[in-house]
Amino acid sequence: MTVVVGEPAAVASKSLRDRSNELRRTHKRLRGYTAAGTWSMSVEAARRRSRAAVDMLSAAAFLAPQDISLDLLSLAASRRLTLSSRGGSASDKADDAVTTLRAYSLVNRSDSSVSVHRLVQAMTRSEMSPRTYRKVAGRVASSLAQVFPNNVESDACWAECERYLPHVLALVEHSDDRSTSDALLEVMNRAGHFLAARRRFRAVEQLMTMAMERASSRTRWRRRLADAMDLRGHALAART
Numbered sequence: 001m002t003v004v005v006g007e008p009a010a011v012a013s014k015s016l017r018d019r020s021n022e023l024r025r026t027h028k029r030l031r032g033y034t035a036a037g038t039w040s041m042s043v044e045a046a047r048r049r050s051r052a053a054v055d056m057l058s059a060a061a062f063l064a065p066q067d068i069s070l071d072l073l074s075l076a077a078s079r080r081l082t083l084s085s086r087g088g089s090a091s092d093k094a095d096d097a098v099t100t101l102r103a104y105s106l107v108n109r110s111d112s113s114v115s116v117h118r119l120v121q122a123m124t125r126s127e128m129s130p131r132t133y134r135k136v137a138g139r140v141a142s143s144l145a146q147v148f149p150n151n152v153e154s155d156a157c158w159a160e161c162e163r164y165l166p167h168v169l170a171l172v173e174h175s176d177d178r179s180t181s182d183a184l185l186e187v188m189n190r191a192g193h194f195l196a197a198r199r200r201f202r203a204v205e206q207l208m209t210m211a212m213e214r215a216s217s218r219t220r221w222r223r224r225l226a227d228a229m230d231l232r233g234h235a236l237a238a239r240t
Contacts, residue, residue, distance in 0.1 A: 039123045042104040052077050053097040057106055058132075060116045061124035062140045062174050064166035067113045070094055072167070075143035125174065134179040140171055141184035148187050152194035161194045172210060180214045185221050 047054045059076035060068050074094040098114060101107040107114040128136065148164045149157035168191045175184060188211040195204045215221035 039120060040127075042106055043124075046100050046104050046106060049103075050097050050100045052093060053100040055079075056094075056097050057101055057116070057120075057124055058128070058136045059140050059143070060107065060114065061121040062137055062171050063116075064170040065118050065121060066115045066166075067163065068115065068167070069113050069147070069163070070098065071112070072143055072147055072164075073098075073114070075146055076140050137171065137175050137179040138181040138183065141175075141181045141187060144168060144171065144187045145183040148190050149194075150190065152190050153197045155197075158194070158198070161191075165191055165194070169207075172207070177214055182221070185211060185215055185218075 043054060043057070046057070055077035056073045059073055063072070074091070077094070077097065098107065098109055101114075102109055106120055107116050125133065144164065144167060147160075148168065149160050151157060152161055168187050171184060172188060188207060192204055192208045192211065195201075195207065
């Protein structure tokens with residue numbers, strides 16, 4: 001940019017700042033287009049090799065980015081894995097699906113779990129139609145309800161509860177009233193009781209308040225979550 005001789009320094013400085021800000025915004029948009037294009041090509045290539053792989057990626061988009069168990073992803077994609085024409089057990093088919101996702105840099109694998117970059121998760125969710133979004137969120141909630149322990153007051157299962165808790169919270173974050181299924185309310189309820197057992201009452205209050213709000217129009221769930229009010233009472237008492 002050419003600065004006119006005699007132009008006040010403050011004006012010149014402001015013009016340079018505006019130009020710099022515009023360049024940063026342009027660069028950010030270009031980076032977004034590049035990332036979106038790369039994501040789209042990778043997902044389409046993965047889809048051609050394994051539809052189960054894309055189902056797994058869709059499920060992973062609603063979970064915490066780290067330590068996503070293969071058991072959980074396999075449950076979320078169980079129908080597609082069952083329909084897969086590939087031979088072998090469901091476990092072998094799940095391994096093949098994860099290998100496909102790794103081949104296109106969509107996930108990283110570590111033993112019996114995978115991790116997904118937050119940007120990949122965000123792009124995967126953003127490409128879903130509202131109907132698909134609710135469907136996948138419901139499928140993930142049902143899968144979490146199968147793996148999150150029931151007897152949360154027993155310290156024997158606390159390690160497992162701790163592992164799945166971030167995924168419950170992530171799914172809650174990515175869900176709204178319309179995409180909150182009975183399965184999600186169930187797993188929120190279990191997570192709340194687990195947090196209470198660990199005496200993490202501030203977290204109990206936050207989670208149970210959201211659960212009660214989302215269940216406000218569901219009579220059956222209002223009764224089911226009645227004891228959640230007791231958990232909130234303990235939380236409030238602990239903070240006073």
